[in-house]
Amino acid sequence: MSGTGIGASVRRTEDLRFVRGAGKYTDDMNLLGQTYAYILRSPHAHATINSIDTSAASQGDGVVAVFTAEDMAAIGGIPCGWQVHSKDGSPMHEPKHPVLAEGKVRHTGDPVAVVIAESRSQARDAAESIEVDYGVLPAVVDMNDAVTADSTSVHDDVGTNICYDWALGDPEVVDEAFSNAAHVASLDLVNNRLIPNAIEPRCAIGDFDQATGQYTLHTTSQNPHVIRLLMGAFVLGVPEHKLRVHAPDVGGGFGSKIFHYAEEIIVTWAAAQLNRPVKWTADRSESFISDAHGRDHVTKVELALDEDGKFLALRESTLANMGAYLSTFAPCIPTYLHGTLLAGQYATPVIYCEVKAVFTNTVPVDAYRGAGRPEATYLLERIVQVAADQLGMDPAEIRRRNFIQPDQFPYQTPVALVYDTGDYDASLSKALDSADYAGFAARKASSKAAGKLRGIGISSYIEACGIAPSNVVGSLGARAGLYEAATIRVNPTGSVSVLTGSHSHGQGHETTFAQVVSEKLGIDFDSIEIVHGDTDKIPFGMGTYGSRSIAVGGTAIVNALDKIIAKGKKIAAHLLEASEADIEFEDGQFVVPGTDKAKAFGEVALTAYVPHQYPLEELEPGLEETAFYDPKNFTFPAGTYVCEVEVDPETGVVDIASFHATDDFGTIINPMIVEGQVHGGLVQGIGQALLEAACYDDNGQLLSGSYMDYTMPRAADVPSFSVDTTVTECEHNPLGVKGCGEAGAIGSPPAVINAILNALAEVGVTELDMPATPHRVWQAIRSAQAS
Amino acid sequence: MTVAISMTINGQSVSADVDARTLLVDFLRVNQRLTGTHVGCDTSQCGACVVHVNGKSVKSCTMLAAQASDAEVTTIEGVANGGELHPMQAAFRDNHGLQCGFCTPGVIMSALDLVSVNSDPSEQEIREWLEGNLCRCTGYHNIVKSIQAGARAMREA
Numbered sequence: 001m002s003g004t005g006i007g008a009s010v011r012r013t014e015d016l017r018f019v020r021g022a023g024k025y026t027d028d029m030n031l032l033g034q035t036y037a038y039i040l041r042s043p044h045a046h047a048t049i050n051s052i053d054t055s056a057a058s059q060g061d062g063v064v065a066v067f068t069a070e071d072m073a074a075i076g077g078i079p080c081g082w083q084v085h086s087k088d089g090s091p092m093h094e095p096k097h098p099v100l101a102e103g104k105v106r107h108t109g110d111p112v113a114v115v116i117a118e119s120r121s122q123a124r125d126a127a128e129s130i131e132v133d134y135g136v137l138p139a140v141v142d143m144n145d146a147v148t149a150d151s152t153s154v155h156d157d158v159g160t161n162i163c164y165d166w167a168l169g170d171p172e173v174v175d176e177a178f179s180n181a182a183h184v185a186s187l188d189l190v191n192n193r194l195i196p197n198a199i200e201p202r203c204a205i206g207d208f209d210q211a212t213g214q215y216t217l218h219t220t221s222q223n224p225h226v227i228r229l230l231m232g233a234f235v236l237g238v239p240e241h242k243l244r245v246h247a248p249d250v251g252g253g254f255g256s257k258i259f260h261y262a263e264e265i266i267v268t269w270a271a272a273q274l275n276r277p278v279k280w281t282a283d284r285s286e287s288f289i290s291d292a293h294g295r296d297h298v299t300k301v302e303l304a305l306d307e308d309g310k311f312l313a314l315r316e317s318t319l320a321n322m323g324a325y326l327s328t329f330a331p332c333i334p335t336y337l338h339g340t341l342l343a344g345q346y347a348t349p350v351i352y353c354e355v356k357a358v359f360t361n362t363v364p365v366d367a368y369r370g371a372g373r374p375e376a377t378y379l380l381e382r383i384v385q386v387a388a389d390q391l392g393m394d395p396a397e398i399r400r401r402n403f404i405q406p407d408q409f410p411y412q413t414p415v416a417l418v419y420d421t422g423d424y425d426a427s428l429s430k431a432l433d434s435a436d437y438a439g440f441a442a443r444k445a446s447s448k449a450a451g452k453l454r455g456i457g458i459s460s461y462i463e464a465c466g467i468a469p470s471n472v473v474g475s476l477g478a479r480a481g482l483y484e485a486a487t488i489r490v491n492p493t494g495s496v497s498v499l500t501g502s503h504s505h506g507q508g509h510e511t512t513f514a515q516v517v518s519e520k521l522g523i524d525f526d527s528i529e530i531v532h533g534d535t536d537k538i539p540f541g542m543g544t545y546g547s548r549s550i551a552v553g554g555t556a557i558v559n560a561l562d563k564i565i566a567k568g569k570k571i572a573a574h575l576l577e578a579s580e581a582d583i584e585f586e587d588g589q590f591v592v593p594g595t596d597k598a599k600a601f602g603e604v605a606l607t608a609y610v611p612h613q614y615p616l617e618e619l620e621p622g623l624e625e626t627a628f629y630d631p632k633n634f635t636f637p638a639g640t641y642v643c644e645v646e647v648d649p650e651t652g653v654v655d656i657a658s659f660h661a662t663d664d665f666g667t668i669i670n671p672m673i674v675e676g677q678v679h680g681g682l683v684q685g686i687g688q689a690l691l692e693a694a695c696y697d698d699n700g701q702l703l704s705g706s707y708m709d710y711t712m713p714r715a716a717d718v719p720s721f722s723v724d725t726t727v728t729e730c731e732h733n734p735l736g737v738k739g740c741g742e743a744g745a746i747g748s749p750p751a752v753i754n755a756i757l758n759a760l761a762e763v764g765v766t767e768l769d770m771p772a773t774p775h776r777v778w779q780a781i782r783s784a785q786a787s
Numbered sequence: 788m789t790v791a792i793s794m795t796i797n798g799q800s801v802s803a804d805v806d807a808r809t810l811l812v813d814f815l816r817v818n819q820r821l822t823g824t825h826v827g828c829d830t831s832q833c834g835a836c837v838v839h840v841n842g843k844s845v846k847s848c849t850m851l852a853a854q855a856s857d858a859e860v861t862t863i864e865g866v867a868n869g870g871e872l873h874p875m876q877a878a879f880r881d882n883h884g885l886q887c888g889f890c891t892p893g894v895i896m897s898a899l900d901l902v903s904v905n906s907d908p909s910e911q912e913i914r915e916w917l918e919g920n921l922c923r924c925t926g927y928h929n930i931v932k933s934i935q936a937g938a939r940a941m942r943e944a
Binding site: 017018024025251252254513683715721731744 | 797806808812813816817822823825826827828829830833835863864866867872876878879880881883885886887888889890891892895900910911913914915917918920921922923924925926927928929930931934
């Protein structure tokens, strides 16, 4: 089965429909009798709602209903899935997040009213005649202003804009290490706010069956079971067996489709009120002001070193934007997915990190590809570069000198995590060879001859995938478990249906998971189907985020397969009149080694469903097994990225001359898909470094609210990539896999900025924030020259 | 205001009375249930809605259905030859030129128009041609490879 098993670049099953335009995305669905919802959103960042007059809108052509918060008074607010505690032990502030604004709006785009009509344009037309009397209030936009004592409060009932004040590590020990250090490097930086921008806008269709009381939500989600749990239990009060959540083909997520959104509640609730299906599809302009944003940290970081460039201590202080309300997983992103990553690949003995989470009158901020880990990697790889420059050390050498060594694993970091495996120098060396690091000086000289500034930058990242185990994350504030479930249903004629709680929205699970099954069962790839995205079909699932699908979901599949094989051995033993202990399963056959006794997998499957010759007194018929897998630990992909840039000093334009990535993802199931994941992540990271920024003005208006203002990376903005791997296998899952979805976005921003600063060093530029737009680079060059 | 329109879509004659403000993309998706053409933005930037009108790629979100009256329209559903993928579609699959698949129909329709005017495009020519197509998944690397492979297969066909 080597052609379709583990390690083969099998062409993707899902592409057969996607390249024909035959995918089935949520907005492609239309239900009989469907109505259309249009959501009226706040044009103000912060205002009281003095009154709402919907009378004219209710009379609009085709209007079925108009709802405001008053109509939804009986249902709950949107819940938050993670409770962080401040360093003084107090729980975070958790103000209510109403589905429709209650008396006050807190960000531009906050939903105020919903119009439901026979057509989308009728709903939109009618919404224009809703009269809302707003009392505009000062907007809290800048985080530094938000945390001052006299700042306006985003939430009156909280009284402060500091959601929590969290810390990790022992500040006194770290301070002492700093006071004894030969050298201290320090850096103030901004991790720019981003908008995820999956190309498929969010969509939700609610449906209700009055005869059975059954609700259905079709939605663009990365985790339909999580949405069912949150909406059913905490918002609508509908039990699981009366609520189906279905997420069909989903056009990209990158985190933004993890979260439970108001629109999902509105359409589901309204469908029951009206006894008709209700469909809502976001305009892109709406996506910009209603999808959760990402990043948005303001940070001070310091690194203490001895005279040989060995790291002695790291200290970080960050303000992390939460936006106006707490999105589903927002509180854990700058804490447990950020502070815990600050050791990076280095044996830094002591680390202290403090994070204040801040409410502002902006769109909620939550996980976006990488989620906390890009912010950790960025500050760490930037400060390492600063230290190398200040000490006159080669940036590769300072990293090597501080790497955790292969013989130190398992390695307990000072920030809670235990790394299981890794070989950081192997990735660094391979990336440097690939990039011809030794030849850089010659390339720089030829750029200089052409009037260009050339620079090279390194980033050695680590990330943590498959957040777990559940009891640990529970103790840290998670309000859910973080296992995954899988059912293997062997059908009577030997085909296999895999019901997985992981959700595929571009990752290619229908192919990768089938490869795992093909390898383990030795059966034809084409006889395997992967079923996902429907709470009515899948036993349970926590979904796809944090690069967890293969490490957690894949392991659940393997564990269920092991149960199938174990039961198959019992059936085969009966058929072959052999002892169960003598049966082995090899290449799709149950065999008694050393004899010619064998039963094909398909024969055993048929026997399980037609149990004429079967040990019925000892064994149930059928061949279907379920496994829930709760990992013992995270997995820790790591690698090194080397970026080379050429900067035009006359225009400030940065051209990426080459980009070399070497990643250690452990075992790789499908190299073609893994390379694709890296490419995509790299461009999202390069987009953050060079192009993308969510910009608010002082009134809380989003200035970058469309593709004309928010610079998405286009094909001509980025290069082709050189992508390579090294392998150390994960030691605590059976496949040895680590996860690859986020690495590119985590590792690339500091590689790009380090390269630009390396290029600009000769003209005296030492500081530059993302995105390094031509304007910003040009200004940095001019102000360096002026001073 | 309602207008009567007729056009040929993927070789089939179609007539309908539509609201005059109906965009071509909505006519295709809602009226004709040809949901392979997607909508990813509202400012004519993303290119998920690209179709061919009289053989040229256009953003169907930026054209009224009435403007396409009497035209020959080809959507992604009209590209394959029955059960057999078009060489460009096959090239996207062979080169992993898509992930979530949402931008893919528009990218393939753009690529086919490129190859119609330049049968052997360079990497740079492809990247510049794709100015009107956004992809958030692939980083474009494999889209470029796919289009080059698709163009090669079309030349050799």
